[in-house]
Amino acid sequence: MSREVRVRFAPSPTGPLHIGGVRTALYNYLFARRHGGKMILRIEDTDSQRFVPGAEEYIIESLKWCGIEIDEGVGFGGPHAPYRQSERRDIYLQYAKQLVDAGWAYYAFDTPEQLDKLRAEAEAAGKTFAYNYEVREQLETSLRLSKEEVEERIARGDQWVVRFKMPENEVVKMDDLIRGHVEINTSTLDDKVLYKSADALPTYHLANIVDDHLMEISHVIRGEEWLPSLPLHYLLYRAFGWTDSQPEFAHLPLLLKPTGSGKLSKRDGDKMGFPVFPLFWTSPTGETARGYREDGYLPEAFINMLSLLGWNPGTEQEIFSMEELIAAFSLDRVSKAGARFQPDKAKWFNAQYMHTLTAEQFAPLMQPVLKANGIETSDELAGKAAEIMKERMTLTTDMWDLTSFFFVAPTEYEEKLAKKQWKGDNPALLSELRGVLESINDFSKENTENVVRAWIEAKGVGLGQVMNTLRLALVGAGKGPGMFDVTEFIGKAECLKRIDAILANLKPME
Ligand code: GLU
Numbered sequence: 001m002s003r004e005v006r007v008r009f010a011p012s013p014t015g016p017l018h019i020g021g022v023r024t025a026l027y028n029y030l031f032a033r034r035h036g037g038k039m040i041l042r043i044e045d046t047d048s049q050r051f052v053p054g055a056e057e058y059i060i061e062s063l064k065w066c067g068i069e070i071d072e073g074v075g076f077g078g079p080h081a082p083y084r085q086s087e088r089r090d091i092y093l094q095y096a097k098q099l100v101d102a103g104w105a106y107y108a109f110d111t112p113e114q115l116d117k118l119r120a121e122a123e124a125a126g127k128t129f130a131y132n133y134e135v136r137e138q139l140e141t142s143l144r145l146s147k148e149e150v151e152e153r154i155a156r157g158d159q160w161v162v163r164f165k166m167p168e169n170e171v172v173k174m175d176d177l178i179r180g181h182v183e184i185n186t187s188t189l190d191d192k193v194l195y196k197s198a199d200a201l202p203t204y205h206l207a208n209i210v211d212d213h214l215m216e217i218s219h220v221i222r223g224e225e226w227l228p229s230l231p232l233h234y235l236l237y238r239a240f241g242w243t244d245s246q247p248e249f250a251h252l253p254l255l256l257k258p259t260g261s262g263k264l265s266k267r268d269g270d271k272m273g274f275p276v277f278p279l280f281w282t283s284p285t286g287e288t289a290r291g292y293r294e295d296g297y298l299p300e301a302f303i304n305m306l307s308l309l310g311w312n313p314g315t316e317q318e319i320f321s322m323e324e325l326i327a328a329f330s331l332d333r334v335s336k337a338g339a340r341f342q343p344d345k346a347k348w349f350n351a352q353y354m355h356t357l358t359a360e361q362f363a364p365l366m367q368p369v370l371k372a373n374g375i376e377t378s379d380e381l382a383g384k385a386a387e388i389m390k391e392r393m394t395l396t397t398d399m400w401d402l403t404s405f406f407f408v409a410p411t412e413y414e415e416k417l418a419k420k421q422w423k424g425d426n427p428a429l430l431s432e433l434r435g436v437l438e439s440i441n442d443f444s445k446e447n448t449e450n451v452v453r454a455w456i457e458a459k460g461v462g463l464g465q466v467m468n469t470l471r472l473a474l475v476g477a478g479k480g481p482g483m484f485d486v487t488e489f490i491g492k493a494e495c496l497k498r499i500d501a502i503l504a505n506l507k508p509m510e
Pocket of ligand 1: 204208223
């Protein structure tokens, strides 16, 4: 690639970042890193009506959790600062004026009421109203009004917008790195608003093009919903005389509902019981939405799952670290077709990652869970407990249930197991086993197992019978790892204590 790769993720802070948005950020990031380029975070907050406090912070935190690193942008600075569009408002007006002066755009003074009336009239006639080449000459615009009249209206404070003067009957030829060559006739397009005097702010289209140009963006990688805007964006580059440095475009396929029909929407998660946001979200009015982080997903697994929704490596490989994704990613392998989101697959990915974590990696995940349950322990024991049980984990939220018995003695005994085990000779056998355990000095798993097995053999009793009774005493339920993992972990004193407790507290069953 001859040009320096500079890509941007340009979310609007209108609410929490949807996982489709995270995927857009991820593909931009992978592309930037793959080509030794820069990843820019630009906040597109020019739509003051839809601005939601807290959304920008949420976006930044989400990217951080995902491991998507930003080189320049809001919260990171850089040579093109500021990167928040509301702080760049002075820049846009001059560009809007430049387009008007060059005849590519015009002032329009129509009031919302006038436009509503035109819309209603068109509907009554069975048509849809479009602000386009057919009608613009008859409306309240600088195309019809004299220069003096326009100046006077602006000077007296009438509200105006600048609209793009979409050429009539011209074929715009566009290239998309994913979709290939696309053509469209401009007569099917309307005159989009570029700038509004009411809030002295540009619209998305103007701000986006001006900033991509000024920030020297080389590739625009964004969601498919922006494809219909591409002809206008091409024409804006031409109108500004920036065609030579125009970025290349890549429109990513939609994320589809698990059923495969329709776009995955913000509401689908609640309806179908899975998160559609990376992090838990609380809106300014107190509404909440689930997040992958809080639901027990590891960021690496979440990213791995997302990476394959729309891109494929061309091999059977499914597990990819971020480094491996960077090395393997290319836009050529992004599909045109929508990618169906599969909540079970997300769980599968998470389980794969949980199963490979080491005790050291588990320790920082376990410590907050243990603390929340009132347990103070070393990182070593915290990590080890989870490591022993990891094969049974799907989500990090499974950790406590699967490991709690390592840290807390049973306070009650599972009825089914108690009924089966706590009868006949078993309490007496357990009492005898207590003496055997007490005599062991090397309480390592291997040694304890050898001694206990030898004792069981000498006594001629069943291994399962003894082990299940011991499990009832130490764990309180028919779950957990091998018994000698438990004895080693909790240690001799705790083993004896738990045995004494069941002998003292649980009456043998009949
Ligand atoms: N602000 C737009 C969005 O929220 C950016 C679209 C683009 O990347 O051009 O998706």
